[in-house]
Amino acid sequence: MTEPSDTAPPIQEATLWSDELWTARVIKNEDDDGWAVAMTRQGDPEPALVGPWTMGRDKKNPKPLDAPAFHTLVKTASEVLRRHEQQLHAQLNKSVSVGAGSERIRVSLQIVPDEDNPHAMLRAHDESGSELAELRVKPDFRLSAASAEAWIESGFEKPR
Incomplete structure (x- = not known):
């Protein structure tokens, strides 16, 4: 059946x-x-x-x-969508690694483009991948090596 x-x-x-x-x-x-x-x-x-x-x-x-043309078009259109998704991911996710004493800390920013409540999550991880801090920030927060270092040096307090 x-x-x-x-x-x-x-x-x-x-x-x-x-x-x-x-x-x-x-x-x-x-x-x-x-x-x-x-x-x-x-x-x-x-x-x-x-x-x-x-x-x-x-x-x-x-x-x-015909079949060969259709398969070529599918491959091309799939690649266009994949590139678009990669570009969007890169726009919404940033990270920098900075030295903090003898170890490096990776600070990442993930933008959440919510229509009603847009925000971003700022996170710090040590070299082993353990999370050191997480903080909700405005979606227009500018992540750079300098802003990451300032956040680490402040003891992970909310940036002004």
């Missing part, structure tokens, strides 16, 4: 391909007479990637999508 599937069957049409994760749709390029392809991840409100698409032999209609 087979279980009913929650996923839609794959679509493999000339201008529309999809699998359980991605949909490629060939669309008219609004900027000129050519065509574009939009790659949208299932559940996302907008495409992860929109790029030019090749004209067919008649120079009027788009070249049909």
Whole structure:
């Protein structure tokens, strides 16, 4: 007995391909007479990637999508999303290591972009990874080697 599937069957049409994760749709390029392809991840409100698409032999209609092109588009769109996630992570997470006597302390700042209550968590860890201090700060706190050293020297008091 087979279980009913929650996923839609794959679509493999000339201008529309999809699998359980991605949909490629060939669309008219609004900027000129050519065509574009939009790659949208299932559940996302907008495409992860929109790029030019090749004209067919008649120079009027788009070249049909096929399996190799779809797989290349999936790989490219996935890479775009991965880079975007890495950039967002880098914007929200910072860390510096500073010397404190004979040992180094790593101070990290993790911004929490909550719409109602944005804040950041400032944390200090010793070389073994043990947490020395944790403090909630404003999301615009500027973490630098100097601000980390000042926080350590203050005994981990709340920065002004």
